Amino acid sequence: MAQSAGALHGVRIIDLTRxxxxxxxxxxxxxxxxxxxxxxxxxxxxxxxxxxxxxxxxKGGVDMRVIQTYRNRRSxxxxxxxxxxxxxxxxxxxxxxxxxxxxxxxxxKALGMDYDxxxxxxxxxxxxxISGFGSTGPDAHRPGYDPIAExxxxxxxxxxxxxxxxxxxxxxxxxxxxxxxxxxxxxAALYQxxxxxxxxQVEACLLDTSLAFLYLDGTxxxxxxxxxxxxxxxxxxxxxxxxxxxxxxxxxxxxxxQEQVLHxxxxxxxxxxxxxPRFNSAANRVHHREELNQLGQEVFGTQSTAYWEEAxxxxxxxxxxxxxLDHAFADPHIQSRGMVxxxxxxxxxxxxxxxxxxxxDSPATYxxxxxxxxxxxxxxxxxxxxxPERLQALRQEKVV
Numbered sequence: 001m002a003q004s005a006g007a008l009h010g011v012r013i014i015d016l017t018r019x020x021x022x023x024x025x026x027x028x029x030x031x032x033x034x035x036x037x038x039x040x041x042x043x044x045x046x047x048x049x050x051x052x053x054x055x056x057x058x059k060g061g062v063d064m065r066v067i068q069t070y071r072n073r074r075s076x077x078x079x080x081x082x083x084x085x086x087x088x089x090x091x092x093x094x095x096x097x098x099x100x101x102x103x104x105x106x107x108x109k110a111l112g113m114d115y116d117x118x119x120x121x122x123x124x125x126x127x128x129x130i131s132g133f134g135s136t137g138p139d140a141h142r143p144g145y146d147p148i149a150e151x152x153x154x155x156x157x158x159x160x161x162x163x164x165x166x167x168x169x170x171x172x173x174x175x176x177x178x179x180x181x182x183x184x185x186x187x188a189a190l191y192q193x194x195x196x197x198x199x200x201q202v203e204a205c206l207l208d209t210s211l212a213f214l215y216l217d218g219t220x221x222x223x224x225x226x227x228x229x230x231x232x233x234x235x236x237x238x239x240x241x242x243x244x245x246x247x248x249x250x251x252x253x254x255x256x257x258q259e260q261v262l263h264x265x266x267x268x269x270x271x272x273x274x275x276x277p278r279f280n281s282a283a284n285r286v287h288h289r290e291e292l293n294q295l296g297q298e299v300f301g302t303q304s305t306a307y308w309e310e311a312x313x314x315x316x317x318x319x320x321x322x323x324x325l326d327h328a329f330a331d332p333h334i335q336s337r338g339m340v341x342x343x344x345x346x347x348x349x350x351x352x353x354x355x356x357x358x359x360x361d362s363p364a365t366y367x368x369x370x371x372x373x374x375x376x377x378x379x380x381x382x383x384x385x386x387x388p389e390r391l392q393a394l395r396q397e398k399v400v
Contacts, residue, residue, distance in 0.1 A: 006033020007362040013098040022102035022130045023069035025179030030072035031355035031364040038073040067350045071343050072367040074375035085399045091384050093121050102130040105140045115201040126189040126199040134205040144206050146172040153210030161232035178209040239289035244300040250322035267315040268299045345369040376400050
């Protein structure tokens with residue numbers, strides 16, 4: 001596969017990840033030009049386990065996760081538990097910049113592939129490890145997944161209607177956020193390596209990410225002792241901020257300043273609300289938020305989503321319709337942003353979501369998602385310089 005001359009051209013990543021957080025994080029760097037060598041098991045791969053077969057997330061038998069998060073990689077099958085497989089892995093480490101895994105803490109050390117071991121082979125190597133609970137603390141050994149991290153952190157308890165059970169968010173924020181934080185950490189380690197000449201260990205975990213995502217609610221609790229409550233479709237930041245029913249759908253209002261509140265009330269035909277003693281100051285509006293939200297809901301319900309969107313945009317009020325995916329991807333502005341890209345896998349063309357990072361001089365590229373083991377011989381010969389006899393011996397030993 002031809003390598004991109006993107007911003008990270010010349011950076012080689014050994015990808016040992018198997019779950020969303022790791023795959024998502026590596027894909028960000030792959031889209032920006034890194035040469036990613038995906039090491040996959042010789043006999044079985046998560047691609048073939050049919051994880052999404054019963055959820056409709058396949059097309060023609062292809063897992064859509066492969067299309068979205070395996071692109072821009074070279075696939076190498078390698079039996080890492082075999083001594084010869086580890087020798088091949090160590091050779092790759094000598095020619096690479098980053099080793100990225102998402103095993104439970106302790107697994108990489110048991111395999112002889114932890115940072116202390118690999119830094120003795122290549123002192124410039126950066127090792128990035130993603131896990132559920134991190135490498136320290138009493139729960140470090142536990143398996144961790146996105147819903148568990150969001151539940152333990154308190155995020156799920158903040159989501160949903162006040163008098164109803166808490167809800168799990170519609171997308172795996174902990175997984176994807178951990179991947180993004182890990183990518184930031186890898187880039188920081190590579191940057192520091194320019195001055196120190198040495199790599200280092202980078203760590204990110206789902207629980208830490210979920211705690212970081214508590215943001216203002218978490219900080220407020222730590223300093224006040226007051227537990228935030230679920231507010232459902234409305235924001236805790238203030239009244240007239242949140243989701244409102246229209247005649248035919250939903251719309252989100254997000255007024256922040258006094259001027260925006262004035263513009264919204266005027267557009268709703270009720271500038272008089274701000275003369276009401278309950279709503280004539282920011283503090284009073286917060287205290288009486290439920291009453292003001294109810295008044296707003298009654299007005300929003302009198303017209304269509306399109307009517308209110310046009311009226312509020314015209315009034316310079318921050319607003320947006322609540323789209324289903326078909327309407328979102330048909331939106332002219334979303335189409336203009338180039339976030340839907342074309343990629344391929346096994347000779348078939350697919351659409352995927354693009355990289356949200358924009359660099360003026362080195363745009364992201366979208367190479368194909370490789371077939372399982374597609375680049376095994378290419379990597380061993382072009383990167384490591386193995387000859388035909390060495391390749392044959394590795395095949396005979398069932399290492400590749």
